Each structure stands twice: as C-alpha cells, then as structure tokens.
Amino acid sequence: MQKSFGKRVLKWLGISFLSIFLLVALIYTVVYLSTQNRIDKIYNVTVQDLTIPSDSLSYEKGRHIAQNRGCMGCHGENLAGKEVFLPPGSPMGTLVASNITSGKGGIQYDDKDWIRILRHGVNKEGKSVWLMPSHEFCHLSNSDMRALISYVKNQPPVNNTVPKKEIKPLGRLMVFLNKFPCYLLSSSIIVKNMQMIYHLLLLQNMVLIWLPHARDVMLKPTQVHRP
Numbered sequence: 001m002q003k004s005f006g007k008r009v010l011k012w013l014g015i016s017f018l019s020i021f022l023l024v025a026l027i028y029t030v031v032y033l034s035t036q037n038r039i040d041k042i043y044n045v046t047v048q049d050l051t052i053p054s055d056s057l058s059y060e061k062g063r064h065i066a067q068n069r070g071c072m073g074c075h076g077e078n079l080a081g082k083e084v085f086l087p088p089g090s091p092m093g094t095l096v097a098s099n100i101t102s103g104k105g106g107i108q109y110d111d112k113d114w115i116r117i118l119r120h121g122v123n124k125e126g127k128s129v130w131l132m133p134s135h136e137f138c139h140l141s142n143s144d145m146r147a148l149i150s151y152v153k154n155q156p157p158v159n160n161t162v163p164k165k166e167i168k169p170l171g172r173l174m175v176f177l178n179k180f181p182c183y184l185l186s187s188s189i190i191v192k193n194m195q196m197i198y199h200l201l202l203l204q205n206m207v208l209i210w211l212p213h214a215r216d217v218m219l220k221p222t223q224v225h226r227p
C-alpha cells in the first residue's frame, strides 16, 4: 500500500519535471528561433555612390568626426579594437569592438563596404552589425561621410585579433525581451526610424492637404521671411 503511494508520488514528480523541462525547451526554442531570425536577417540595401577624397584636409576633418562620433572610444585610438562589451566567459555571450584596420584580425573593406556599414549598419555579409551604433552615424551629410571614410580607411594596418562574437542563451533571452543593454542590431533601428519618418511625413502631407487652416499655421514661419 505504502509502496504504491510512494510510486505514485514518484510518477507525478517525474511527470511534473518532464512537463517543466518540455515547457522550458519550448520557450527557449521560440527565443532561439526569433533571435536567430533577427540576427541572420539579410538587408538588401542600395549603397549610395560617394567618391571618397584623399586630400589631407578631408582626412583631418574625418579624424575630427571619428573622434566626435566615438569611433576611437570603442575601436581604440589606432582603431584596432578595444572596448569589451561582453568578455569571453560572460553568461550573455562575447562581444568586443572589432579591429577595423586592414591588419591581421582586421577587416578588408572597400569604399562601398564603408558606406554600407555607416549608412545602414550592415556588414559585408548583408547582416546587421551587433551593438555598433550605426543609427547614430547614418544621417551624416555626404561631405562629412566622405571625410570620415577618408580618415578611417587610411589608418595603418594593425595586427590584433579580437575574440569571436557570440550570443548565449541569457543574451538571447534579453534580446528577445528587449532588455539587452541598449540595442543589439543597429540596422533594425535604422529601418524603424526610417519607417517612422516616412509615416510622419505622410501624416504631415495629409494634414497639409486636408486641413487648410493647419497649413496656414505650419507654413507661417517661412512666410515671415517672404517680402
């Protein structure tokens, strides 16, 4: 009698543990697939045609922009990789700002690659870079962008191999819940911002077309300057 009671308890314990395990496995599968889908998303962007200058004035202007925009803050004074966001062994994953010179462990970028990453946050594979704040540089004027690229592409090659990036289950869960410190995928932010601007412009045009009074109010500042 007592034995069969013990057996029943064991059986129910077993079923409970199995159910919890299956539930956790199911949740993690959803988290994994959803984050991997975002990480592997290919952005087919049309890369702007910009001629990158090679004069010393543009180079100096570019150095200034790179400094102001924090390139050296993350990638180091020599741009060979510095800031450790997630050290190897962290439960969230591994992420170190890359060596962006053409030395060993660095990158082989042509002008189009530079424009693609700085305007769209998209790397050579067509995927979003991780934690690299391209959404803060994407709107630079053409002249500033030319100067910036003229500076960064002409840095002496430095050999430095940073640890390979990786995201672990805890990191994925944070990305899934949008609780990852700041953002992970800059390209998705750029796309979202563009969509927001598009909708705002659409809304503004609708207001301008359909509400003549609003049109008067909104256009007033420019009318002040008219003769």
Ligand code: HEC
Binding pocket: 066, 069, 070, 071, 072, 073, 074, 075, 083, 085, 095, 096, 097, 098, 100, 107, 117, 123, 124, 128, 129, 130, 131, 132, 133, 137, 148, 152, 165
């Ligand atoms: C907040 C820190 C941060 C700042 C500021 C930053 N980067 Fe990065 N950058 C990163 C990280 C992290 C990576 C690695 C991303 C990856 O491998 O997915 C990276 C990667 C890159 C890459 C290499 C992408 C590849 O194909 O592997 C380039 C090029 C780059 N950054 C250029 C720049 C330039 C130019 C600036 C300044 C305008 C800049 N970054 C500013 C963090 C930063």
